[in-house]
Amino acid sequence: xxxxxxxxxxxxxxxxxxxxxxxxxxxxxxxxxxxxxxxxxxxxxxxxxxxxxxxxxxxxxxxxxxxxxxxxxxxxxxxxxxxxxxxxxxxxxxxxxxxxxxxxxxxxxxxxxxxxxxxxx
Numbered sequence: 001x002x003x004x005x006x007x008x009x010x011x012x013x014x015x016x017x018x019x020x021x022x023x024x025x026x027x028x029x030x031x032x033x034x035x036x037x038x039x040x041x042x043x044x045x046x047x048x049x050x051x052x053x054x055x056x057x058x059x060x061x062x063x064x065x066x067x068x069x070x071x072x073x074x075x076x077x078x079x080x081x082x083x084x085x086x087x088x089x090x091x092x093x094x095x096x097x098x099x100x101x102x103x104x105x106x107x108x109x110x111x112x113x114x115x116x117x118x119x120x121x
Contacts, residue, residue, distance in 0.1 A: 008056055012094055014121050019113050021097055021105055022121035033097040037089040044107035045084045049100050052078050058093030
């Protein structure tokens with residue numbers, strides 16, 4: 001069995017676009033994705049799955065209709081399925097997302113900032 005080491009910093013250095021998750025690994029039916037956030041995203045939810053946000057570098061906020069969660073490097077949160085949320089980062093923030101393969105970044109909202117799915121880096 002081949003063992004593969006994935007270096008987050010090397011992978012993050014390969015792209016500069018924001019709000020466009022890149023897959024770095026798969027475990028069973030789950031993708032591990034790196035993404036850079038800056039500015040506002042859209043209100044959306046994922047009706048079929050929870051979503052994990054792990055902050056690798058920087059700070060971000062996830063707004064909910066009732067409150068918000070502030071995260072900094074070394075912290076994570078799980079957004080339960082069906083819960084409407086809107087990520088935001090004043091300055092660039094580097095995130096790892098863990099979610100089922102095929103999960104679309106804008107969930108049920110769609111729109112012009114919907115990223116291509118299944119992009120590996």
